[in-house]
Amino acid sequence: xxxxxxxxxxxxxxxxxxxxxxxxxxxxxxxxxxxxxxxxxxxxxxxxxxxxxxxxxxxxxxxxxxxxxxxxxxxxxxxxxxxxxxxxxxxxxxxxxxxxxxxxxxxxxxxxxxxxxxxxxxxxxxxxxxxxxxxxxxxxxxxxxxxxxxxxxx
Amino acid sequence: xxxxxxxxxxxxxxxxxxxxxxxxxxxxxxxxxxxxxxxxxxxxxxxxxxxxxxxxxxxxxxxxxxxxxxxxxxxxxxxxxxxxxxxxxxxxxxxxxxxxxxxxxxxxxxxxxxxxxxxxxxxxxxxxxxxxxxxxxxxxxxxxxxxxxxxxxxxxxxxxxxxxxxxxxxxxxxxxxxxxxxxxxxxxxxxxxxxxxxxxxxxxxxxxxxxxxxxxxxxxxxxxxxxxxxxxxxxxxxxxxxxxxxxxxxxxxxxxxxxxxxxxxxxxxxxxxxxxxxxxxxxxxxxxxxxxxxxxxxxxxxxxxxxxxxxxxxxxxxxxxxxxxxxxxxxxxxxxxxxxxxxxxxxxxxxxxxxxxxxxxxxxxxxxxxxxxxxxxxxxxxxxxxxxxxxxxxxxxxxxxx
Numbered sequence: 001x002x003x004x005x006x007x008x009x010x011x012x013x014x015x016x017x018x019x020x021x022x023x024x025x026x027x028x029x030x031x032x033x034x035x036x037x038x039x040x041x042x043x044x045x046x047x048x049x050x051x052x053x054x055x056x057x058x059x060x061x062x063x064x065x066x067x068x069x070x071x072x073x074x075x076x077x078x079x080x081x082x083x084x085x086x087x088x089x090x091x092x093x094x095x096x097x098x099x100x101x102x103x104x105x106x107x108x109x110x111x112x113x114x115x116x117x118x119x120x121x122x123x124x125x126x127x128x129x130x131x132x133x134x135x136x137x138x139x140x141x142x143x144x145x146x147x148x149x150x151x152x153x154x
Numbered sequence: 155x156x157x158x159x160x161x162x163x164x165x166x167x168x169x170x171x172x173x174x175x176x177x178x179x180x181x182x183x184x185x186x187x188x189x190x191x192x193x194x195x196x197x198x199x200x201x202x203x204x205x206x207x208x209x210x211x212x213x214x215x216x217x218x219x220x221x222x223x224x225x226x227x228x229x230x231x232x233x234x235x236x237x238x239x240x241x242x243x244x245x246x247x248x249x250x251x252x253x254x255x256x257x258x259x260x261x262x263x264x265x266x267x268x269x270x271x272x273x274x275x276x277x278x279x280x281x282x283x284x285x286x287x288x289x290x291x292x293x294x295x296x297x298x299x300x301x302x303x304x305x306x307x308x309x310x311x312x313x314x315x316x317x318x319x320x321x322x323x324x325x326x327x328x329x330x331x332x333x334x335x336x337x338x339x340x341x342x343x344x345x346x347x348x349x350x351x352x353x354x355x356x357x358x359x360x361x362x363x364x365x366x367x368x369x370x371x372x373x374x375x376x377x378x379x380x381x382x383x384x385x386x387x388x389x390x391x392x393x394x395x396x397x398x399x400x401x402x403x404x405x406x407x408x409x410x411x412x413x414x415x416x417x418x419x420x421x422x423x424x425x426x427x428x429x430x431x432x433x434x435x436x437x438x439x440x441x442x443x444x445x446x447x448x449x450x451x452x453x454x455x456x457x458x459x460x461x462x463x464x465x466x467x468x469x470x471x472x473x474x475x476x477x478x479x480x481x482x483x484x485x486x487x488x489x490x491x492x493x494x495x496x497x498x499x500x501x502x503x504x505x506x507x508x509x510x511x512x513x514x515x516x517x518x519x520x521x522x523x524x525x526x527x528x529x530x531x532x533x534x535x536x537x538x539x540x541x542x543x544x545x546x547x548x549x550x551x552x553x554x555x556x
Contacts, residue, residue, distance in 0.1 A: 016347035023354055099342050101389075102334075122346045122382035124353045124375075 006032040006139065009062035011043045011079065012097075013071050020124065021066075024131040032139060035059060040074025043067070044082055047089055061147055062092065064138050067114075069098040069105060077108055084113040091145035093138060159286065160186040161206035161279045166196040166222065167240070168214045176209060179268040185279055193217030197225055200232040206282030207275055208232075209262075212241040212249065223256040236278050238262055327396060334392050341385055349378035380513070387517035390448070391502065394524050399445060401529060403438035403552030406473055406482060413450050426458040426467035432482075436473045439480040439549035441529050446549075449525040449533075450482065452518040453545050457486035459512055460543075479532075479548040490539040500533065522547070 008030075012018050018036055025034055037043050043065075046053040053059040065083070069076035076096065083089045095116040096109045109117050118134075121127050163185050165176045173189050180187060188203065190196040193214055200208070208226065212219035219239055226232045238260040239253040250261055260274060352374035360368060410430045421428055458467035470485045491499060491506070498504045500523040505516040526533040526547050537543035 014343055014347075016350070017343070020346065020350040020354075023350075099340075099346075102331075120342075120346060122342060122349050123379055124350045127346075127350070 007060045007062045008032050008034050008139075009043070009046060009065045010034055010036045011038075011040070011065065011067045011071065011076065012036065013038045013068060017068075017120070020127060021131070024124070024128050027128055028131045028135055030131065030135050030139075032063070033060075035062065038072075040071045040076065040079045043071075043079045044074065047083065047086075047092075063144055063147070064134075065092055065094045066097045066134075067094055069096060069100060069109070077105075077112060080109065080112045080114060088148050092147050093142070093145070095134065095138065159283075160184070161282045161286075162186045162188055162203050163275060163279070164188050164190060164196060164199055164203075164205045164208040164210075166190045166193070166208065166214075166219075167211040168192060169211075172211065172240075176271075179271055180275055183272065183276055183279060193219070193222030193225075196222055197229075200226055200229060200235065204231065205235050207278035208235055208237045209275070210237050210239055210258075212239050212253065220252055220256050223253070223258065227257045236260075236281075238274065238278075240264060240266070330392070330396065334389055337385060337389060342382060345378050345382050345385075349375050349382075352378070380515075384515045384517070387515040387521065391517055391521050391524060394445065394448075394521060394528060397445075397528075399442040399528050401440040401442055401552075404441045404443055404446060405438055406436055406480065407432040407434060409443070409446055409450065410471060413447055413454065416447075417451060417454060421454075421458060421467075424458050424467060426469065428454060428458070428469045428471065430471040432471070432473045437475065437480055437551045438553065439531075440552040441531070441549050445525045445529060449522045449547060450484075452522045453484045453547070456518055456522075457484050457488065457543070457545070459514065460486070460488040460507075462489055475551075476548065478551055480551050481546050481548045483544055483546050485542065485544045487542045490541050490543055491535060491537040492539050493537075496535050496537060499535070 010018065010021060012021065015038075018038075022034065022036075035046070037046050045051075046059060047061070047065075049056060049059070067076045067079060071079070076098065080094055080096070083092055083094060090113075093115045094113070095118060096114045097118050097120060098105070099120050101119045106117050118130060121130065163180060163183075165173055165180075165187060166189075167173050167176070168191055170191065173191065177187055177189070185206070188199055188205070190199050194217060196208070196210070199205075210219045210223060214222075217225075219241075223237050223239075226235065226237065236259040237257055239258045240262050241249065241253075242264050253261055262271065262274070352371045355363065356368055356371040356375070363371070410432055414428060414430060417428070454469060454471075457469045461467045465487065468487045470483075472483050472485075474481045474483060495506055499506065500519050502520040503516045504520070505512075505514070523533050526549075529549060531547060531549040533545070533547045535543055535545045
């Protein structure tokens with residue numbers, strides 16, 4: 001069994017958003033390592049430990065996934081659906097982080113088992129606030145479930 | 155009812171005096187008498203006309219009555235026309251039998267009693283006219299049926315047309331939704347980068363930028379934020395235009411309390427005072443909760459925004475019953491609106507002031523007006539420049555839920 005490490009996996013295709021998120025994490029004194037993948041298929045490869053992400057020491061299973069919805073190759077919703085169907089990943093906390101505030105997207109994301117749905121703010125201050133809140137809520141306050149390739153069977 | 159058409163009666167005899175005698179007897183029946191002096195002529199007549207009855211002399215040179223009757227029966231048009239044979243006293247019973255066998259319906263022996271002849275023919279005329287009437291009614295029925303079928307076909311066409319238009323509308327709506335989806339997603343993404351990196355420059359490289367460059371990056375940040383508000387407001391406006399609104403009876407007092415709780419922070423920053431006085435017993439109004447909250451919030455934001463500099467915003471909210479309507483007033487101590495602008499301000503993008511003096515998108519009141527329209531309500535304003543404005547919205551009263 002793998003002890004859930006405190007890595008955060010950021011699934012984001014826009015390099016600008018990646019840079020801004022990284023800056024926000026830095027300014028929020030976010031202590032956890034952040035891994036970034038830029039499309040849905042890569043996210044699935046990362047989570048299932050397929051090359052080039054086979055090295056679990058380097059690419060540890062995340063404790064939290066920040067998931068954009070509009071992604072190339074495989075949409076965020078498809079990734080979310082896939083995650084919830086995997087024995088070892090179905091409890092992984094997933095926070096949707098996207099530009100769309102369309103009701104249909106919000107509902108669909110929660111239907112598929114998103115733990116939270118956040119809309120990327122345009123103002124950087126708001127983004128910073130959001131990252132601080134994420135850190136406090138998901139990395140500090142929340143009890144983390146076990147996440148791993150093998151479910152613990154009692 | 156249509157007047158009875160005259161029935162045709164065919165008289166066939168080779169003796170002109172016999173024809174004359176028949177004509178004299180039957181004249182006061184008032185029908186149309188057609189004379190033929192031979193079997194051949196009689197056949198020509200039945201080819202062109204329908205007859206109520208044919209009076210047919212048996213003894214004729216050439217084609218006799220029996221032969222004529224047989225040929226009459228062969229023709230489609232005259233197949234069922236009643237034939238009455240006229241014959242002399244000397245005819246044998248065999249001849250009578252033969253007459254019936256070729257399709258006679260009656261037999262009259264000459265010389266005949268005029269009254270009997272007349273009443274017999276009258277019976278056939280009556281029969282004919284009844285048959286004609288039945289035929290006309292059947293024709294009318296057929297016509298009515300055809301009309302009905304045409305109407306049904308037309309209605310089906312109309313329904314198909316309506317369905318086609320509904321499909322088109324739905325497609326247009328879907329397209330619009332896809333459009334606003336990409337507006338909300340794709341247009342805001344570059345904005346976020348502009349704003350974020352301008353701010354990163356400003357914060358991370360302040361020492362190398364100098365005051366003028368810092369002012370410029372600030373302006374980029376502010377412009378990006380304004381653009382974002384515009385997009386957000388436009389999206390809210392278009393969402394409002396197409397959203398389904400389920401109206402239910404709502405308590406204005408608790409709606410107002412909810413809004414005040416939400417806006418408290420923002421209004422405290424502006425040092426605004428918002429007083430709401432809505433009686434507990436005020437009737438419920440028919441509205442869509444989210445939309446009503448948005449409308450009233452926009453009115454409040456508008457009310458605290460447009461004050462002369464140095465003036466502390468003071469907003470009063472109260473409710474008034476007006477017949478079938480419940481009206482909510484929002485009164486401010488702002489700069490007021492000249493009468494010529496009082497309609498314009500409810501339109502999209504209408505602004506009366508530069509964004510330097512009063513920042514905003516110019517969509518807030520348009521959202522309020524559109525929201526009221528979609529809920530079946532109304533909105534308006536009473537204002538005097540320099541003396542503040544009184545905005546109002548009205549919704550139909552609804553029953554309090556039991």
